[in-house]
Amino acid sequence: MIKVIVCGACGRMGREVIAKVRQTKEMELIGAIEAPAHPLIGKDIEGVEIREGLEEVVQPGAVIIEFTTPSATLAHLETAKREKIPMVIGTTGFKEGEYARIKEASRNIPILISPNMSIGINLLFKVVEKITKAIGNDFDKEIIEVHHRNKKDAPSGTARRIAQIIAKAEGEDLSRVGVYGRKGLGKGRSKKEIGIHAIRGGSVVGEHTVLFAGEGERLEITHRAESRQIFAQGAILGAKFISKQKKGLYDLQDALGIKTNV
Ligand code: NAP
Numbered sequence: 001m002i003k004v005i006v007c008g009a010c011g012r013m014g015r016e017v018i019a020k021v022r023q024t025k026e027m028e029l030i031g032a033i034e035a036p037a038h039p040l041i042g043k044d045i046e047g048v049e050i051r052e053g054l055e056e057v058v059q060p061g062a063v064i065i066e067f068t069t070p071s072a073t074l075a076h077l078e079t080a081k082r083e084k085i086p087m088v089i090g091t092t093g094f095k096e097g098e099y100a101r102i103k104e105a106s107r108n109i110p111i112l113i114s115p116n117m118s119i120g121i122n123l124l125f126k127v128v129e130k131i132t133k134a135i136g137n138d139f140d141k142e143i144i145e146v147h148h149r150n151k152k153d154a155p156s157g158t159a160r161r162i163a164q165i166i167a168k169a170e171g172e173d174l175s176r177v178g179v180y181g182r183k184g185l186g187k188g189r190s191k192k193e194i195g196i197h198a199i200r201g202g203s204v205v206g207e208h209t210v211l212f213a214g215e216g217e218r219l220e221i222t223h224r225a226e227s228r229q230i231f232a233q234g235a236i237l238g239a240k241f242i243s244k245q246k247k248g249l250y251d252l253q254d255a256l257g258i259k260t261n262v
Contacts, residue, residue, distance in 0.1 A: 007066040143197065149201055158206070205225040207220065209224070241255035
């Protein structure tokens with residue numbers, strides 16, 4: 001039995017994950033963690049008390065599933081490290097240095113981190129890598145993402161990951177070739193640019209389009225998330241996978257066996 005602790009338990013994703021844990025035979029929900037000032041602290045969710053302190057609920061054999069904020073995730077990471085508990089991190093919006101802390105922690109505990117836990121997007125990662133390598137410099141690459149009005153970080157972690165895959169497949173450094181939105185008068189588009197554009201509005205769960213634009217033709221690959229359940233399902237898959245690892249940094253592609261080579 002995998003004992004699961006969900007951090008961000010009352011959030012949009014936390015609730016979906018808890019529902020999936022409940023439906024998964026080999027899993028048991030042992031902890032539901034929320035922000036200290038959350039109005040539901042002390043209340044019950046699916047038979048488990050919502051608490052603010054991760055330390056109060058961790059126990060050997062547990063796995064943490066985290067969908068919160070970067071600062072909350074890093075605080076929980078310290079507890080996970082101390083208690084040697086594997087973590088599945090769905091939170092997005094980490095800065096370079098913060099990501100380095102997660103990587104460092106994975107020397108001691110197993111961590112699965114993925115900016116997008118859907119199977120479709122992880123297949124898209126693989127396909128984009130292959131197309132980029134095959135298509136060469138004659139096609140311009142642009143990424144357009146659309147999310148609901150409440151999403152805090154922009155561009156999405158998924159869009160950043162797609163841009164990183166394209167840059168690496170082309171032997172480039174994203175910090176040099178990434179262009180985040182455009183405004184004003186410039187020289188036009190350079191061949192190496194990877195454009196990344198974030199649109200926010202309404203209740204859109206998540207949409208990512210990768211555009212390969214050549215002379216006289218355009219190839220577009222779009223993934224549309226129709227419900228958050230797909231991310232929760234991926235997190236469950238990730239938790240099953242990470243519970244069997246000793247230490248190291250993984251992503252959902254490892255769990256699915258479709259790892260990109262960049
Ligand atoms: P959300 O609805 O705002 O949920 C986040 C929850 O975390 C909120 O209930 C928040 O409480 C809580 N929280 C904040 N600080 C906390 C702390 N210190 N301890 C415990 N809980 C804390 O956001 P969401 O839509 O669920 O998204 C959460 C994160 O997952 C975001 O980074 C989002 O981009 C990412 N995400 C990833 C995927 C993926 O597939 N990887 C998919 C969807 C979303 P308060 O409301 O009180 O602040």
